[in-house]
Amino acid sequence: MNPATPIVTGDAAAEARATTNQLGMWVFLTTEILLFGGMFVVYSLYRGVYPAAFRQGGQTMDFWLGTLNTAVLLTSSLFMAVADRAVRANRRRQVTACLLVTILLGLAFLGIKSYEYHAKYAAHLVPGSRFRAGGGRAPQLQIFLFLYFAMTGLHAVHMIGGVAAVSWLLALNVRGRLSPARAEPVTMVGLYWHFVDCIWVFLYPLFYLVGR
């Protein structure tokens, strides 16, 4: 850390501003780590107590859709990273293309997730009064499914926010407001996007690989 901030102007001021913004984004991401981290702790506690129920829960998940979704998100992060490089290299059209692909992949993720949620609903696996466990299933299966909906739902909310933020970037770019000197917004949204992707990378094994 600087012992004290010297007075800066011009380019140095812009760089100082960029550092300030990035510090702000990292602090924000720390709060998100606490938010999701708390959920991971709750998951771990219950998995430790009810391993059989959690294995059964994993078996109710659609492995291939989950894996597809993981690929979709990782690809979207790739395009987001390329967009960041493109904006710093002043390749406007490439930026537009990459941001667009990111948005589409993000929407694809949400679409697949919605399909999965609907499938659960149809199979009476949503916790609550409509839940029907069927023979041989542990009553604690509802805990697994509750955590599934809560954690992936919270993740999906963050995805929606991410898609909105990337759309905002796209609008900025189309209007010519992004440039190598003004690349900051792309980096910041990129950080957020990669973080949300990272959360999914942790959610995926907890829900889709636990039954295998």
Add this chain to the structure above:
Amino acid sequence: MTTPFFSTLWLEEASTVAKRTDFAAAGLLAVSVLLVAVLAAVNLYFIIRYRRGSPAPRPPARIPSWKIETFWIAATTVCFLGFFAWGTRIYLDIERPPAGADEISVIGRQWMWDVRQPNGRREFNELHVPTHTPIRLLLTSEDVIHSFYVPAFRLKQDVVPGKQVSLWFNASKEGTFSLFCSEFCGSKHANMTGVIVAESPGRYADWLAQGDAMGDSFARGETLFLRYGCSGCHTQPSSVHAPSLEGIYGRRVPVTGGGFALVDDFYLRDCILLPGKVAPAGYPLIMPSFQGVVPEGDLVELIAYIKRLGAGDRGGSTPGMTP
């Protein structure tokens, strides 16, 4: 009953732990009062002596501050740790019931206390106990979290749905003592009060022997055992390979996954509500869970019945008959 306007400022000490708790609290209170008095006096002295414009000399400090800081950090820490140790010792005794204590079941529900004495005699919002005898309460809730609080004993225990907790005490004098619910539980939380009636062991035994109009508790338990279908598997002849429950209470049984479990109230409760949790070895895991099927009141009677199966004592009303 007269309602005195002026509160009595003294709460009687009616359990063996009450005196110890009061003494510990008084000890910390005394040190606190002393500290506050000293701080107040010193601060007041400084404010007067060093008021603006006063002629008191203000030379720079001679003792380096790190020495003073070290001193009072160390002194405070040692003092605080002393009180921590004192309180913890008493607490560990509060949490460790002596072996062989008589057990009384208590069920908290909105907004009453349902008490089942060992011979099955039932009380509502009242708990009769013998003095000078260790008593262990087995408490649970049927709905929300309550808290069983007896100020005169200096004891309380939160009562949580889905698990059974215990609280032990030894009433040191006879009398009638207030019982409160001290965890907010809804509309009538403040009305969920009652009394503890502590009597000499002889009078308690007489009271217990009078029983109540609800009949022999062993017979009640047997009815429940049949009604819930327990006998279908656990009484021979049965087509199902299920553990026999005769004389099982108090035994150590092998469990799946290795090791042994002691068959006590908690274990029986888990077997009925969460059969997979610590299953006895050698039996297929096909027992259904009775979670949500057997209300807490019936559960208490069932467990009381199972405890006496094969113990050679059917329907007796002797207190303190834990094997």
Add this chain to the structure above:
Amino acid sequence: MSEKADYLAVDYSMRSWFCTLDHKRIGLLYLSSITVFFAIGAAAAAAMRIALLSPSGDLIVSDVYNRLFTLHGVIMIWFFLIPAVPNVLGNFILPLMIGARDVAFPRLNLASWYIFMTGASLVLYAIAAGGVDTGWTFYTPYSSTYSNSHVMVMAAGVFIAGFSSIFTGLNFIVTIHRMRAPGLTWFRLPLFVWSLYSTSIILVLATPVLALTLLLMALERGFGVGIFDPKIGGDPLLFQHLFWFYSHPAVYIMILPGMGVVSETLACFSRKAIYGYKVMAFAILMIATLGFLVWGHHMFVSSQSVYAGVVFSLLSFLVSVPSAIKVFNWTATLHRGSIRLDAPMLYALGFMGLFTVGGLTGLLLAMMAVDVHVHGTYFVVAHFHYVMVGGMVMAYMGGIHYWWPKISGRMYHEWTARIAALLIFLGFNLTFFPQFVLGYLGMPRRYYTYPAEFHSLNVMSTAGASILGLGYLLPLFYLTWSFFRGPMAGPNPWNATGLEWRTSSPPPTENFAATPVVTTGPYAYEPEEK
């Protein structure tokens, strides 16, 4: 004297206030709103204390009483105590104190206020629609399954207001790291800045856990089953662990900024540097850190593991050490100082006394055997009111009076202020000291009716509350009056050190005509002759 308008006079339009990016105006937006919320919370308290004048509880029925104490807790904690010093005094003074033009993210700062007000609107709606009766602690399964009240709306309001806390904390952390004036190294920072920094760390780390806890509880309510539900194998105690993991650090969010204010005012009105500056700064950090490790002391009788309880008790005793050290250091600051008992000083001294009493009774609660007896009784109520009201609110009042000339450009009437401070001190003690006795005698909290033997102590408490209420009303009038009609204050009426006093009162919008350069440590006071 500059011709430029100060931050108040530069534009009088509504738009300039509700779309402002000036941290000073945002501080005043918070000041107005939290004063209103304090009044609402206080009204609920008044109603409860009047009801408790009679043991039979026939003034207010149980369901209404239960909604009143819930309202009181939710409003006072989340909509008064947590924002008070950070969002009013912190927003206003922090950039000035470090020689900055504004906070790091001014638009986020304004957004924080709007988010705060959105959360508050939902909570007020929940109250108006019939209220919530779970207590501010929302324990499951009562809140998630059994309560027949507007739990989800109120939880949503608190959830949203939590974002305001997080964004404020984020803003302060980045501001303090990145926007200090040249020469203002970490160990030249006033202790108020250290306290805001530590508070901000707690805000960003703890508040997300509250968000997650309320979310899980609300989902359980919505789905009908959940992870806290014993019927499907859930554990109601998990809610308590998660809730207190936030709510215990939350009390340090409330008290640390107050301690920062006390350091500032004590130094100024003794005209002496705070004794043991580095130890004080370190103590602030230790309180914030250890504060995360003690949450289980709210759960000694909850049926949590006995050994966990022992660890929590030990850590609770340890976290009290740095707090005690601060009190000793403040006392040592008075030694050989040059003391004047202006209103801010009276509040600081009052804080020292009442916080000490509150803190020591906290030790009684940390002693597990004693807690078994007094948990859930009025002893706990008295304890936390001593630290939060006797401590935190007095520090807040002290800060408001101390920085009032900077905020408004005018002085308040000193003797009226001293009388109000005295009334508050006396009224407070009469209200809450009897509650220690009530608690030890066994009166549980959240009771709308109680046994007759607790009657006279309850009457004493209510009598005290009326004096306390009067004490709080006075500043509302004389401060408002002085804002418009008080005598002009000048840039530094207290002759205090600190960068905020090196600019005019009220400051111009950009705070300083030229960025100040710092060459000395804080509290470089010379004792005056007069």
